[in-house]
Amino acid sequence: xxxxxxxxxxxxxxxxxxxxxxxxxxxxxxxxxxxxxxxxxxxxxxxxxxxxxxxxxxxxxxxxxxxxxxxxxxxxxxxxxxxxxxxxxxxxxxxxxxxxxxxxxxxxxxxxxxxxxxxxxxxxxxxxxxxxxxxxxxxxxxxxxxxxxxxxxxxxxxxxxxxxxxxxxxxxxxxxxxxxxxxxxxxxxxxxxxxxxxxxxxxxxxxxxxxxxxxxxxxxxxxxxxxxxxxxxxxxxxxxxxxxxxxxxxxxxxxxxxxxxxxxxxxxxx
Amino acid sequence: xxxxxxxxxxxxxxxxxxxxxxxxxxxxxxxxxxxxxxxxxxxxxxxxxxxxxxxxxxxxxxxxxxxxxxxxxxxxxxxxxxxxxxxxxxxxxxxxxxxxxxxxxxxxxxxxxxxxxxxxxxxxxxxxxxxxxxxxxxxxxxxxxxxxxxxxxxxxxxxxxxxxxxxxxxxxxxxxxxxxxxxxxxxxxxxxxxxxxxxxxxxxxxxxxxxxxxxxxxxxxxxxxxxxxxxxxxxxxxxxxxxxxxxx
Numbered sequence: 001x002x003x004x005x006x007x008x009x010x011x012x013x014x015x016x017x018x019x020x021x022x023x024x025x026x027x028x029x030x031x032x033x034x035x036x037x038x039x040x041x042x043x044x045x046x047x048x049x050x051x052x053x054x055x056x057x058x059x060x061x062x063x064x065x066x067x068x069x070x071x072x073x074x075x076x077x078x079x080x081x082x083x084x085x086x087x088x089x090x091x092x093x094x095x096x097x098x099x100x101x102x103x104x105x106x107x108x109x110x111x112x113x114x115x116x117x118x119x120x121x122x123x124x125x126x127x128x129x130x131x132x133x134x135x136x137x138x139x140x141x142x143x144x145x146x147x148x149x150x151x152x153x154x155x156x157x158x159x160x161x162x163x164x165x166x167x168x169x170x171x172x173x174x175x176x177x178x179x180x181x182x183x184x185x186x187x188x189x190x191x192x193x194x195x196x197x198x199x200x201x202x203x204x205x206x207x208x209x210x211x212x213x214x215x216x217x218x219x220x221x222x223x224x225x226x227x228x229x230x231x232x233x234x235x236x237x238x239x240x241x242x243x244x245x246x247x248x249x250x251x252x253x254x255x256x257x258x259x260x261x262x263x264x265x266x267x268x269x270x
Numbered sequence: 271x272x273x274x275x276x277x278x279x280x281x282x283x284x285x286x287x288x289x290x291x292x293x294x295x296x297x298x299x300x301x302x303x304x305x306x307x308x309x310x311x312x313x314x315x316x317x318x319x320x321x322x323x324x325x326x327x328x329x330x331x332x333x334x335x336x337x338x339x340x341x342x343x344x345x346x347x348x349x350x351x352x353x354x355x356x357x358x359x360x361x362x363x364x365x366x367x368x369x370x371x372x373x374x375x376x377x378x379x380x381x382x383x384x385x386x387x388x389x390x391x392x393x394x395x396x397x398x399x400x401x402x403x404x405x406x407x408x409x410x411x412x413x414x415x416x417x418x419x420x421x422x423x424x425x426x427x428x429x430x431x432x433x434x435x436x437x438x439x440x441x442x443x444x445x446x447x448x449x450x451x452x453x454x455x456x457x458x459x460x461x462x463x464x465x466x467x468x469x470x471x472x473x474x475x476x477x478x479x480x481x482x483x484x485x486x487x488x489x490x491x492x493x494x495x496x497x498x499x500x501x502x503x504x505x506x507x508x509x510x511x512x513x514x515x516x517x518x
Contacts, residue, residue, distance in 0.1 A: 031384070035366065149382050156376040156383065160360050160368070167329040167355045168377055214367035215411050221384040265365075 006240050014134060015126045015246070019232040021137045022190050023206075025144055027228035029186055030207030031220055032152075032179065036159045040091050041079060041180075043200040044098035045187045048075045050105030050196065052188070053118060058108060069188045075101065076184040080177055124195025126236065126246045140189055147182060155179055156217070198247045205254035206231070212258070212265035227257050282306050283351065283435055283467060288336035290320070290327045297323050299491050301336070305467045307434065310457060312472045312482035312498075316510050319489045321471045325437050328469070329355055340434065351435060354428030354466075358439040360420070362413040370407050370415075371395060374427045398426040402456065418449035425456065429464075436460070438470045450474065454481045475502075475511065 006012040033042050049068050052075075056067030079097060083090040109118050157165040158172045165172050191199055210223035235250030242249075288301040298320045305311055313321050327334040340351035362368055372383045374395045381388035392408075399405040402422040407415065415423065428436060438457070445453065454477045461468045472478050478485060478498060485501040487494040493506040501507055 035368075037363075148384065150380075152382050152384055153376045153380060156368070156372070160362065160373060160376065161357050163326055163329060163331045164355055164357050164377065166331045167353060170377075211365055211367055216367055216369035216409070217372045217383045218385070218387070220367040 006237070011127045012240065014129050014131060015236055016233070017134055018126060018129045018137060018193060019236055021134070021141050023228040023232035024225045025141050025186060026202050027206050027225035028144060028148055028221065029183060030203045031210070031224050032155060033183065033203055034207040034211060039200065039204050040094050042183055042187060042203050044079065044094050045072055045076060045184055046191060046196050046199045047098050047102040048072050049121065049188060049191050050109065051101040054105040054108035069185065072184040072188045073181050076180040077177060080180045121192060122196050123245055124191065124193050124247050126193040129193055136189060140186060144182060144186070151175065151178065195247045198251045201251040201254065205251070205258050209258040209261040212261035227254065231257060282341055284339040284341060285328070286337045286339065288327060288334055290323050290332055290334045298327065301492055303486065303492065305435070305469065307465060307467045308461055309483040310461045310468045310470065310481060311484045311486060312470050312478040313486045313488055314472055314475065314478060315488040321488055322439060324488065325439060325469070325471060328437060329353060352431055352433045354431055354433030354436045356424045356428050356438040360412060364413050366411070366413050368412050369409055370412060370423050371409065373412050377427060378430055394430065398430050399423065401429065402426055417445040418452065421445070421453055434466055436466050436468045438468065440470060440472050450477065
């Protein structure tokens with residue numbers, strides 16, 4: 001077995017490049033999702049991808065990726081609005097909307113027994129990424145980097161105490177909606193390659209592992225990005241040699257890191 | 271204590287006809303208050319009387335009717351009122367990797383806390399933590415602080431903007447008897463030595479009697495206001511706190 005034999009395949013090169021862009025992105029976003037206890041929210045967003053595609057099919061849109069992204073953005077804003085208005089607990093509200101939307105999506109897409117055509121999106125296929133799509137990803141990474149540089153402090157302030165943030169003229173609603181839209185964009189842009197079933201694991205696991213051992217925001221982000229990239233790169237190489245699907249391999253590695261950091265954090269009383 | 275400025279007693283904050291209606295429910299109506307600088311004003315009332323709503327309305331977090339004026343008596347000139355706010359608690363669960371520096375810098379600075387630590391803002395934070403002898407807390411996780419430590423950190427943060435008016439929601443849990451005494455003593459010192467007025471929501475009538483210059487009894491509107499002795503003896507007060515007199 002040669003160590004770099006995978007380099008002779010273009011699809012492997014693109015896939016590794018894609019991992020190098022997606023994993024830091026997920027590391028960053030994950031920190032805030034975990035901090036704001038939005039794990040369930042991002043999960044529901046992932047599920048809404050099916051509905052977005054279904055809406056596109058019904059409307060006869062050629063490129064269902066567009067209808068998927070638009071639907072997810074609307075869905076995210078709606079969830080944000082409703083969970084701040086309705087007095088039932090947030091996870092109940094999200095669960096209602098998530099189940100409803102996924103059922104709608106499944107019902108429409110399975111009409112006439114055609115669902116197998118769309119089932120690929122459940123697990124995703126990173127090896128199918130094209131150079132053009134890589135540029136989209138790089139663009140999103142740039143947008144998130146800019147948002148993080150200029151908006152992260154405000155977002156953290158809002159999540160720590162809304163009233164205090166507003167008393168300092170930070171527009172809490174704007175920040176929350178921007179973050180929800182950005183999360184929706186990232187989940188939708190990468191769902192084709194990562195898959196609905198595991199995308200949330202990839203968002204949550206690196207940040208949760210990092211929280212186990214970090215004491216401040218700098219450590220938190222550093223380890224989240226490190227764990228995310230490490231499990232991504234190792235995952236794609238392992239999956240290449242062992243010949244299993246890439247997404248699940250990455251998630252398994254990320255889970256192992258989670259348990260290790262949990263144990264480490266407990267032992268060192270962090 | 272650092273930076274001692276005697277309160278001048280020359281300016282005041284006037285709240286005129288303040289009202290808050292949320293949905294169809296009128297929570298506060300026709301609140302009129304006159305707050306002098308260098309005074310400690312305690313807001314008391316039963317649960318759900320609108321105490322927190324009043325503070326949130328003054329802060330601008332809730333839409334309200336009526337006006338809030340800040341007057342400098344020397345020339346009757348109206349300037350922008352600077353407010354500091356100390357919340358009851360922060361949303362931090364166990365194991366949240368937010369340090370005291372991260373929290374304060376998130377509100378006070380544009381240097382992204384996930385990337386680096388700004389030297390200037392770090393210095394400013396330390397300088398203000400020192401007022402409450404809390405500089406040793408700078409690198410601790412917020413979720414690991416005791417109730418009293420968190421209060422001191424939040425107070426330091428509120429003072430960073432040199433507020434004219436300090437709004438406090440008294441902590442109800444996580445602080446023991448000694449801590450409460452210290453908390454009230456600190457607030458008392460603040461208003462004595464800094465040029466600011468304090469509005470404090472209080473749940474503890476004994477401390478209110480001991481430290482407050484003015485007591486404001488609220489139930490949808492101002493039921494009674496004045497010195498502690500006067501308010502505590504009033505029939506309105508007896509009605510809300512039938513056992514209040516003995517407690518105090």
